[in-house]
Amino acid sequence: MNNTEITQKSDNNYITKNHKYKVIIIGASTGGLKAIQPILSALPAEFALSVIVVMHRHKDTDSYLERSLDDSSKMHVKQADEKEEIKAGVVYVAPPNYHLLIEDDGTFSMSVEGEVNYARPSIDVVFESAAEVYGEGLVGVILTGANKDGSLGLKKIKEAGGLAIVQTPETSEAADMPRAAMAVARPDYVLPIEKIGPLLRKLESEG
Amino acid sequence: MDKTNESEKIEFDLILQAIYQKYGYDFRDYAKASIRRRLRYRLTQSNLKTISEMQHKLLNDKEFFDSLLLDLTINVTEMFRDPSFFKTIREVVIPEFKKQPFIKVWHAGCSSGEEIYSTAILLKENGMYESSLIYATDTNEVVLDKAKSGIFPIEKMKDFTVNYRKAGGLASFADYYTAKYDSAIMDNSLKKNIVFSNHNLVTDGVFGEMDMIMCRNVLIYFNRELQDRVFRLFMDSLRPGGFLCLGSKETIRFSSYSDNFENVAEKEKIYRRVGVPLKNLKI
Structure with a gap:
């Protein structure tokens, strides 16, 4: 992996407009925390893209997920807020018990409409709304999970010109979600966890 | 942003304008992402092909509008939520x-x-x-x-x-x-x-x-x-x-x-x- 290019970046380069990809959305369910941590730890503090993490979790959960991800990440990790502007170099975590959506002006909005794929937040909902806003500037990642959420959304990302990455089912704690995504969305990459972080770093430098 | 996407967004805005003028319900200042999602949902549930067909239908069919209204206003809640x-x-x-x-x-x-x-x-x-x-x-x-x-x-x-x-x-x-x-x-x-x-x-x-x-x-x-x-x-x-x-x-x-x-x-x-x-x- 060519890291020199990234370490040589000046402050002036730290503007998302120069990058082909602007936003990475990672969807995960069963076994997700352990899968997301090594990906985030591979990204530098000044990563030029925004990262959004959508993980299925219990509706009354506290901030354990945010804290665990923050501990394993050099980037700043926070729960997404309503109307918050999505910025480069930040990891946003979808709040429990809400669907997360992206508005045209690059801010978050939320909804408490019913569960989609038995989930709220649903990965499909975020993927679909983000694909509409970011088009080819969007990267969708599907990791371990025991359902089918995210597969239709990943297909939408592909149709809008974005990039689709799926964790190798054999290396996933629960293989259903990666399998469904592969069947529906024809991903660009199918990789084990340890190769996804380095790939995201490489995508950062694509102009 | 590609052209089809942009036209679709205009059509969604026109639908909201039509609803307001005809029925007085004003969704024009709602956050767009969720509204579009729900309009699209109603479109796939009905036999309509395009958004403009849906606009025609809702202007001329009160029952259709009533069902759309239920989609547009989210009504999911629970007792002692949070x-x-x-x-x-x-x-x-x-x-x-x-x-x-x-x-x-x-x-x-x-x-x-x-x-x-x-x-x-x-x-x-x-x-x-x-x-x-x-x-x-x-x-x-x-x-x-x-x-x-x-x-x-x-x-x-x-x-x-x-x-x-x-x-x-x-x-x-x-x-x-x-x-x-x-x-x-x-x-x-x-x-x-x-x-x-x-x-x-x-x-x-x-x-x-x-x-x-x-x-x-x-x-x-x-x-x-x-x-x-x-x-x-x-x-x-x-x-x-x-x-x-x-x-x-x-x-x-x-x-x-x-x-x-x-x-x-x-x-x-x-x-x-x-x-x-x-x-x-x-x-």
């Missing part, structure tokens, strides 16, 4: 109310009524229901009728009971309803001091001198300008010292009226209208 919020109401707000002879509460955007009955139960358990009046308003007649009936699916009662206990409830939750076939019918004693009425936060005016306004997970659907207008409406509807309760992801912090409210419980999104702010006093 139990820690209701626990804080019980522990922090209710003791304040006990100092007063009479309490007026406004549930703005009450939907099918789950939260109204939650509040009614809290007031009752603290011996304050008889000296309270609860205004329950929504813009949608269908859900308002549901709220009025106080009838909920029996299978939801298990979750509601768990919420009730987590919210500090000590009685037997089953005492508040009668089970009949697949329904749970809320006790009439909880209903008698509730006034149900149609009110639209976007187009209607002030409710006077409220001691507490609950409006949870309604403002998330509005854009910032509309949120600000509604915050103004709430400010004008609250007595000084009155409480404003928002949903867990909503905040008044970034609005133009944040100085007129103080935090009571930041995490639970409970605010209190401060008295006349110093800067507005004419000396």
Whole structure:
């Protein structure tokens, strides 16, 4: 992996407009925390893209997920807020018990409409709304999970010109979600966890 | 952004304009992502092919519009949703109310009524229901009728009971309803001091001198300008010292009226209208 290019970046380069990809959305369910941590730890503090993490979790959960991800990440990790502007170099975590959506002006909005794929937040909902806003500037990642959420959304990302990455089912704690995504969305990459972080770093430098 | 995408967005905006002109429901200042999602959902559920076909249909078919209206206004809620919020109401707000002879509460955007009955139960358990009046308003007649009936699916009662206990409830939750076939019918004693009425936060005016306004997970659907207008409406509807309760992801912090409210419980999104702010006093 060519890291020199990234370490040589000046402050002036730290503007998302120069990058082909602007936003990475990672969807995960069963076994997700352990899968997301090594990906985030591979990204530098000044990563030029925004990262959004959508993980299925219990509706009354506290901030354990945010804290665990923050501990394993050099980037700043926070729960997404309503109307918050999505910025480069930040990891946003979808709040429990809400669907997360992206508005045209690059801010978050939320909804408490019913569960989609038995989930709220649903990965499909975020993927679909983000694909509409970011088009080819969007990267969708599907990791371990025991359902089918995210597969239709990943297909939408592909149709809008974005990039689709799926964790190798054999290396996933629960293989259903990666399998469904592969069947529906024809991903660009199918990789084990340890190769996804380095790939995201490489995508950062694509102009 | 490609051209098709852009045209589609224009068509969605035109639909909202058409709904407003024909039926008076104003969704034009709603956050767009969720509205588009729901319009698209209705499109795939119907036999219509394009958004402009849908526009024609909704302008000429009131029944179709009514079903679309139900899609556009999200009506998913539960009793004692966010139990820690209701626990804080019980522990922090209710003791304040006990100092007063009479309490007026406004549930703005009450939907099918789950939260109204939650509040009614809290007031009752603290011996304050008889000296309270609860205004329950929504813009949608269908859900308002549901709220009025106080009838909920029996299978939801298990979750509601768990919420009730987590919210500090000590009685037997089953005492508040009668089970009949697949329904749970809320006790009439909880209903008698509730006034149900149609009110639209976007187009209607002030409710006077409220001691507490609950409006949870309604403002998330509005854009910032509309949120600000509604915050103004709430400010004008609250007595000084009155409480404003928002949903867990909503905040008044970034609005133009944040100085007129103080935090009571930041995490639970409970605010209190401060008295006349110093800067507005004419000396």
